[in-house]
Amino acid sequence: MMTTPIFGATAQPDECRLYTLRNASGMAVTISERGAALRSWHxxxxxxxxxxxxxxxxDHASSASPAARWQGRHAEGGVSLLLTAPGGAELLVNYHLDDDGSLIINYKAxxxxxxxxxxxxxxYFNLNGGHADVGDHMLQIDAAYFVEVDAGGAPAGVAAVGGTPFDFRQPAPIGPRLRWSGTQTRLMGGFNHxxxxxDHYAGGQGALREVARVVDPGSGRRLQMYTTEAALQLCTGQRAGFCLEAHARPCLMSAAWPQVVLRRGQVYRQTTVYRLALEA
Structure with a gap:
């Protein structure tokens, strides 16, 4: 779809630049050079x-680059951010906002x-705009298995979601699930799993498909998540917001799990789409 013009806000030389994308529906998305992070979505x-x-x-920074400055620029109707990481890896993130409310994020490393x-x-999202917590948000995730963690948050094994707070195969409010008794949510102070x-392990980019959706009954806003990846990380913190982020799924026994280990000359690609719309 055609999108409306992009407007960027410059910063002082010693500050990170912010870039704003707008669409025909009146949405405005702001991305920061610090951490290539999504800063706002009106x-x-x-x-x-x-x-x-x-x-x-x-100035929120991603865990991949807590102190590094990404270099941003307007490109191809969106925003591109580049980071040269220690060890010689180059990370490129492209953001594009469509008129249908889809924020398309392409990663290349x-x-x-x-x-x-x-x-x-x-x-992290709160579909009511921060007027209340996300306890009544209805969450659905197309996932039959999750990764159990130990007391330090490290992967400890794979378990079926059935009969656990992690079973979001049918829509369910987030708040009541956080009150379920269970070792896993107690260890992490909520969801961080x-x-x-x-069903497959990492070994190539999969087809882009919807894997999760969240609906806020009060505002009517609906967030759908599409990804090419094999897994996602669900985080809730203290119920102020929720995070759904795509991850690759290497072998559980990999020493780098859940990281992806790139060999020299290897290219890693990923696409994630967050589509924000209203319930009919």
């Missing part, structure tokens, strides 16, 4: 009232030497 509710559905701290890749932008949305 969108209307069912009554046409605008609100920011992203929770972001000032190349390596000059073997390197563990862990690109985490970790966008990987769920498998495909």
């Amino acid at each position: 969108a209307p509710d069912r009554y046409g009232r605008m609100a920011d559905v992203v929770l972001a701290e000032p 190349t390596a000059a030497a073997p390197v563990a890749l862990d690109v985490q932008l970790r966008p 990987c769920l498998f949305v495909r």
Whole structure:
């Protein structure tokens, strides 16, 4: 689809630049050079009232580059951000906002030497605009298995979601699930777990498909997530917001799990789409 012009905001020389994308529906998305992070997403509710559905701290940085500065620029109707990471890897992230409310994020990484890749932008959302917590948000994830963790948060094994708080194969409110008794949610203070949305292990980019959706009954906003990846990370923190982020799914026994290890000259690609719309 055609999109409306892009507007960018420049910063002082010693500050990170912010880039803003707008579409014909009146949405406005802002991306920061620090961490290549999604900083805000203003969108209307069912009554046409605008609100920011992203929770972001000032100068929030991704865990992949806590101190590095990404170099951003307008490109191909969107925003491109490039980071040269230690070890010679280059990370490129492209954001594009369509008029149907789809925020398309394309990732590309190349390596000059073997390197563990862990690109985490970790966008946190609250579809009511922060007026309340996300306890009544209805979450659905197409996943039959999740990764159990130990007391330190490290992967400990794979378990079926059936009979656990992680079973979101049918829509369910987030809040009540956080109150379920269970070792896993107690260890992490909520959800901070990987769920498998495909049956295969990593070994090539899969087809883009919907793997999760979240609906806020109050505002009528609906967020759908599409990805080419085999897993996603579900995080809830203290119920102020939620995060759904795509991950590759290497073998559980890999020492770099859940990272992707790039060999020299290898290229890693990933596409994730967040589509924000209103329930009919």
